[in-house]
Amino acid sequence: MAATLARRIVRPGVLPLCSRPPAWGRAAPRSPGLLLAQRRAFSNNKILVELDEGSGVATMKFKSPPVNSISLDFLTEFCISLEKLENNRGCRGVIFTSAIPTVFSSGLDITEMCGKSTERYAEFWRAVQESWLKLYGSNMVTVAAVNGSSPAGGCLLALSCDYRIMAENPKFSIGLNEAQLGIVAPFWFKDTFVNVVGHRVAERSLQLGSLHSAPEAHRIGLVDELVPEEKLQDKAAAVMAQWLALPDHARQLTKSMMRKSVLDRLVAHREEDIQNFVSFITKESIQKSLRMYMEMLKKKKS
Amino acid sequence: MAATLARRIVRPGVLPLCSRPPAWGRAAPRSPGLLLAQRRAFSNNKILVELDEGSGVATMKFKSPPVNSISLDFLTEFCISLEKLENNRGCRGVIFTSAIPTVFSSGLDITEMCGKSTERYAEFWRAVQESWLKLYGSNMVTVAAVNGSSPAGGCLLALSCDYRIMAENPKFSIGLNEAQLGIVAPFWFKDTFVNVVGHRVAERSLQLGSLHSAPEAHRIGLVDELVPEEKLQDKAAAVMAQWLALPDHARQLTKSMMRKSVLDRLVAHREEDIQNFVSFITKESIQKSLRMYMEMLKKKKS
């Protein structure tokens, strides 16, 4: 892992690349027009990316059945796709949504946290960090079109965008519910959450591991807007257009000013945070409670 | 005082013990079952503590007439009681309420701030700090059932809990009204307040020394919920049960993550904060205005 890190070229002012080399080749060069034609889509296994070159808006559609859980493979695709778009001057904004009915993303894949080696746990966690650093620090306008439930890591993904629109279905819920599973949201999940809903709401919601229904999520400011599900994508496009009406440079510098201290905090404590994750997750008591949770999920399905 | 401090044994990760040795013996050992039977109560002069061993929920009832003012004796009992419960594995949560009609707590006892020696002022302030460090940093779930008015130090006590329920009586008021008395809430009162209501509401409320009626306190987020007075204790028990449904370990780590920076700030500036208090309170102008305030209170009574 250390070797992989050392080999990385980190450009100043740009978040470092994803630590795993992409399966399908190297990252997109500066002339992405060669790769992407008008409305040309590129897809891998788990994420479908469509770029509308007219508007400069890409859509990332999560399509990893059954519930868009965030595995190492998912994260690798996510990082590569985001990096490609970030380097593509023709792309100014990204809308994140799900291709799977009723679920936006079920969060970090629990199978990645059970019965694996410590090296693998570390690799997984580094990729989680990387994805968040890229997304929270993106120069592009990022809009989450939350068209289903979105617990834990799925919620973080939405929280890290510039704007959140949710389908106004009261059956859909969203929240950082880690405490319900006996685990603890790391400090940068918390920082991201506090920046959106404030200290008091975050303290209560994190301690209770609350999953908020769409209307409640709207009331506490976790999402910015609710719309009927059939209007969600149109609304996301309209919001994106509103944000893209601003000059990129001023908007980007402003965004960086708002988010820099929280991004810097993880960058400064990154290895420590990986160690914390690995030593926490390898505890027998935690492994046991995650196995029980997975059993429960399996029973639910059958 | 320094000697008392030096003698204290501070366990890592656990807030230090109260600085005054308890009048009735040493702190409860790790096997508190020996001391407390099912629903067995222990009481001193000013606080009645009842532990329901079935639910693991204790109730601390303030019963220091006429208005539950927070004297050094009150603080000593408070620290010892909280420490006993904290060390009792059978106790997972505490509900704070008042045995005195219409008053939750009138705040720090002004007679402790008038005409005493500097040593006594320092001892008093250290006990105020200690109580807050213990309560704000408690591993237990803490719920304030605010069944009466709660100015200044009484408000801080409620603010330091995990959840605040108030009787919906518009005659009851709550707030950090120190400025009204010509004194200043210390920085950690302010930090605690900001963590609950946000910077703007805190700035305005602290500068005006506002006492908020129950409905207003609810509107600004100072209390989480209002219920009819006769339902207050049942509601507190129900909220407690909801919080206790979470695994202790994850909830405790989450709580610590949310509160650590504010707790650490006092720990780092503790002696300085005591010196500030002592030098402020011993000013002739402050002594004079506190004496006038006490005269006014006496006249009100008669």
Place this chain on the structure above:
Amino acid sequence: MAATLARRIVRPGVLPLCSRPPAWGRAAPRSPGLLLAQRRAFSNNKILVELDEGSGVATMKFKSPPVNSISLDFLTEFCISLEKLENNRGCRGVIFTSAIPTVFSSGLDITEMCGKSTERYAEFWRAVQESWLKLYGSNMVTVAAVNGSSPAGGCLLALSCDYRIMAENPKFSIGLNEAQLGIVAPFWFKDTFVNVVGHRVAERSLQLGSLHSAPEAHRIGLVDELVPEEKLQDKAAAVMAQWLALPDHARQLTKSMMRKSVLDRLVAHREEDIQNFVSFITKESIQKSLRMYMEMLKKKKS
């Protein structure tokens, strides 16, 4: 500039004087009664100051047609007037309002940012900083009676007061709309804004360069209260009386506790902030977009 700075006498605990010597003489001495009689007004070109010695409340009326734009001359008068009042023991509060219909202040004068020398840019920016340091850190009670639109620097002026009342005219708007002009609000504008509306509202509003209508500004907490325009001055006087009912000393210490960290941050990075401003504003791309903006404003007028 360095020489000017070095010559300044900075009293501990008091914000430094404005860097430009007043055109009409030196700052008011400690016995301002010699200068100001009951309701005696002093006026320069751009700001009318009236002090009611009975109530101890001054009014600063901006009267710099056509739109109270904040030029270096305006800032110089502002600093001197505020300093005079700050040093006048008979003055305990200031109400800021506009003598020009429909505009409170249009913000920093764009002509100060176009086609000038770097020395002049630096001098201008130092005066902007100075005015904010004086206003945000004032010991007096400061109330903004916002009787017209108030974009950018005009909004900052209102945000830096203790309380904001706005005429409930939906045509009036207020906000830090710098991003709309392709420029970026500096970090201390942002800090001031976050302290009023919280992180999330600030992040969204700053990135979009939003100008909020009066009702919306009230809803997001940017202003504290809306009143019909004809009642604005009376309301401001009533609010002022409420704040002045508190003992000055306790209120001032409380205000300083709430604002000190944000004030200190600019003081610590002042020269760096000036350099940032100068190097940003002298970029050809920024100069071009400001010139285009001015052209647009001129066309609008004719």
